[in-house]
Amino acid sequence: MPLPALERLSTYIRCLRQLEEEGTASVSSQDMERHTGVTAAQFRKDLSYFGEFGKRGIGYRVTELRERIARLLNIDEEQQVLLVGAGHLGSALIAYPGWHFYRFRIAAVFDKDPDKIGAAIRNHVVLDMERLEEIAASVGARIGILAVPAWDAQGVADRLVAAGIVGLINFAPTKLRLPPQVSVREVCFICELAILSHLVHHQPEKG
Amino acid sequence: MPLPALERLSTYIRCLRQLEEEGTASVSSQDMERHTGVTAAQFRKDLSYFGEFGKRGIGYRVTELRERIARLLNIDEEQQVLLVGAGHLGSALIAYPGWHFYRFRIAAVFDKDPDKIGAAIRNHVVLDMERLEEIAASVGARIGILAVPAWDAQGVADRLVAAGIVGLINFAPTKLRLPPQVSVREVCFICELAILSHLVHHQPEKG
Numbered sequence: 001m002p003l004p005a006l007e008r009l010s011t012y013i014r015c016l017r018q019l020e021e022e023g024t025a026s027v028s029s030q031d032m033e034r035h036t037g038v039t040a041a042q043f044r045k046d047l048s049y050f051g052e053f054g055k056r057g058i059g060y061r062v063t064e065l066r067e068r069i070a071r072l073l074n075i076d077e078e079q080q081v082l083l084v085g086a087g088h089l090g091s092a093l094i095a096y097p098g099w100h101f102y103r104f105r106i107a108a109v110f111d112k113d114p115d116k117i118g119a120a121i122r123n124h125v126v127l128d129m130e131r132l133e134e135i136a137a138s139v140g141a142r143i144g145i146l147a148v149p150a151w152d153a154q155g156v157a158d159r160l161v162a163a164g165i166v167g168l169i170n171f172a173p174t175k176l177r178l179p180p181q182v183s184v185r186e187v188c189f190i191c192e193l194a195i196l197s198h199l200v201h202h203q204p205e206k207g
Numbered sequence: 208m209p210l211p212a213l214e215r216l217s218t219y220i221r222c223l224r225q226l227e228e229e230g231t232a233s234v235s236s237q238d239m240e241r242h243t244g245v246t247a248a249q250f251r252k253d254l255s256y257f258g259e260f261g262k263r264g265i266g267y268r269v270t271e272l273r274e275r276i277a278r279l280l281n282i283d284e285e286q287q288v289l290l291v292g293a294g295h296l297g298s299a300l301i302a303y304p305g306w307h308f309y310r311f312r313i314a315a316v317f318d319k320d321p322d323k324i325g326a327a328i329r330n331h332v333v334l335d336m337e338r339l340e341e342i343a344a345s346v347g348a349r350i351g352i353l354a355v356p357a358w359d360a361q362g363v364a365d366r367l368v369a370a371g372i373v374g375l376i377n378f379a380p381t382k383l384r385l386p387p388q389v390s391v392r393e394v395c396f397i398c399e400l401a402i403l404s405h406l407v408h409h410q411p412e413k414g
């Protein structure tokens with residue numbers, strides 16, 4: 001599946017979750033356009049990846065659609081995730097409310113700072129980075145999250161990959177050099193600010 | 208300029224900054240492909256937005272290219288940013304090392320939690336949300352960052368927009384309903400995890 005389609009599916013599922021929480025049972029492609037900004041035509045086209053199942057005039061059942069997209073994204077079974085970095089960002093990630101809904105589980109949190117090791121962040125005790133390889137092997141985690149400073153990111157990423165991690169979320173503002181079989185998603189906050197800066201300077205004046 | 212081109216430019220500038228820090232003076236489109244994953248052909252095409260200025264066999268001067276892209280993204284002049292939310296995420300954002308390089312300045316940090324108001328995070332004293340409108344008007348900020356829980360995000364966004372903010376970075380896992388003239392960039396951590404989940408399950412097996 002092409003990456004832009006994947007990115008749209010992740011937007012749809014977030015929206016569908018919100019609709020479910022609000023008690024909405026069915027949704028039309030026009031509703032989805034209003035909620036997500038993706039056109040109704042594009043939405044219907046994306047759903048063709050798993051065969052159309054909306055009913056004309058009724059729309060899509062929210063729960064069914066959410067479950068189908070979850071299967072497609074492979075977030076329908078619990079997955080173990082390793083988090084490296086127990087600073088403010090790591091703590092914010094642990095507190096993030098969506099883990100359970102997406103069936104991700106933080107298997108372990110690591111840091112190399114002796115002041116952080118042994119401390120509890122919510123229900124996670126921060127482990128010494130020395131134990132990374134041992135824990136990675138025992139939980140069989142395939143996904144890792146880098147919430148470490150830029151100068152530490154490449155070294156930690158190399159260790160995660162050597163320990164069997166094949167997918168990384170990188171919050172550090174640095175480009176990682178990794179083997180081609182490792183998937184990386186960069187979360188670049190300052191890139192988003194730069195994009196926003198351009199949009200703000202070029203948006204039409206208010207009426 | 209189309210959004211995908213903007214997103215690539217923000218990737219280029221991050222890469223060019225890293226090259227500058229490493230002391231690299233010039234870079235070829237092939238180097239850029241290796242560093243960013245964007246093809247050399249696409250890179251050259253994107254640069255056509257401001258006229259080609261690389262020299263065959265020599266490549267692009269890193270600093271000049273970085274400055275040109277900065278002008279195009281409108282990050283060549285200082286911009287005031289309001290940050291709402293002084294929890295772990297807000298604290299992590301304040302500590303982010305790229306603000307100065309991109310010429311963004313955190314003009315003020317707000318929270319509604321009495322335990323946080325008045326506390327100092329690095330060189331920022333957390334202000335009471337009650338002062339949002341007053342401060343927004345006095346600093347003339349146009350960009351705001353939402354680092355608040357999902358249930359608070361819409362209300363805070365509405366206040367920011369009423370106070371003159373026209374661009375928002377939203378970290379809260381909720382879709383905001385805002386006037387069309389307001390630009391929003393969503394940073395959806397769990398969406399990235401969901402996309403990564405699919406990529407990890409569908410990547411070719413290691414040789």
